Amino acid sequence: MPSLGRLHLITDTRPGRDPLGVLRAALPVARAELVVQVRVADEATDREAYELARQVLALCRPYGATCLVNDRLHVALAVGAAGGHVGADDLPVRAARRVLGATAVLGATAREPVAAAEAVAAGAGYLGVGPCHATTTKSGLPDPIGPEGVRAVAGAVDVPVIAIGGVTAASVPALRAAGAYGVAVVGAISQAADPARATAELLRALAC
Numbered sequence: 001m002p003s004l005g006r007l008h009l010i011t012d013t014r015p016g017r018d019p020l021g022v023l024r025a026a027l028p029v030a031r032a033e034l035v036v037q038v039r040v041a042d043e044a045t046d047r048e049a050y051e052l053a054r055q056v057l058a059l060c061r062p063y064g065a066t067c068l069v070n071d072r073l074h075v076a077l078a079v080g081a082a083g084g085h086v087g088a089d090d091l092p093v094r095a096a097r098r099v100l101g102a103t104a105v106l107g108a109t110a111r112e113p114v115a116a117a118e119a120v121a122a123g124a125g126y127l128g129v130g131p132c133h134a135t136t137t138k139s140g141l142p143d144p145i146g147p148e149g150v151r152a153v154a155g156a157v158d159v160p161v162i163a164i165g166g167v168t169a170a171s172v173p174a175l176r177a178a179g180a181y182g183v184a185v186v187g188a189i190s191q192a193a194d195p196a197r198a199t200a201e202l203l204r205a206l207a208c
């Protein structure tokens with residue numbers, strides 16, 4: 001299995017956003033270092049999720065970028081994505097692993113070391129850890145855990161830790177120093193005036 005990319009771009013499907021346009025800007029810059037997670041609103045239909053995932057996968061392929069699907073693992077299987085990501089309201093990690101198969105990429109959300117170790121034991125191949133910082137992209141989240149929360153999780157597992165939540169290029173060095181392998185972002189790229197430049201800045205920060 002190829003190694004996991006360090007920059008995860010989560011699709012911004014909020015009204016008025018252009019997830020495919022943002023992806024077209026980011027892909028030539030990040031290429032195979034990019035993991036694109038197709039994430040749609042809970043209200044979106046499976047057909048809408050399927051159509052977006054199909055288009056994302058088609059854009060990713062020529063660059064060797066990885067396409068994952070959030071929550072809806074049947075959509076991941078239907079389009080032939082590399083895998084999926086699950087959290088507390090989704091299929092349990094062990095069930096998700098059964099659905100996706102042994103070789104698929106499977107990420108799980110974890111905020112603290114015990115849950116993180118359990119997720120890995122159940123079959124998670126990477127962990128999404130956060131929110132690291134305040135975010136306006138998702139509501140109802142617990143308080144940010146900061147780089148120290150990332151450090152606690154990273155010290156408890158032997159899979160890549162992907163820091164998420166309010167991540168910017170400026171916050172990457174502290175997260176990397178805390179043990180994060182990579183980062184997942186929505187706003188840092190999608191809300192940037194120049195998404196290609198924002199992608200380059202995040203990659204530069206991740207390379208240090």
Ligand SMILES: Cc1ncc(COP(=O)(O)OP(=O)(O)O)c(N)n1
Nearest residue numbers: 085086087088109128129162164184
């Ligand atoms: C890389 C990464 N980390 C965490 C999450 C959050 O997943 P979850 O807790 O299931 O919340 P939703 O994204 O489904 O709202 C993620 N998607 N990606």
Ligand SMILES: Cc1ncsc1CCOP(=O)(O)O
Nearest residue numbers: 135137138165166185186187
């Ligand atoms: C889906 C999700 N889960 C925790 S924070 C978050 C959103 C991250 O978005 P942003 O990078 O804009 O803070």
Ligand SMILES: [Mg+2]
Nearest residue numbers: 071086087090
């Ligand atoms: Mg989820």
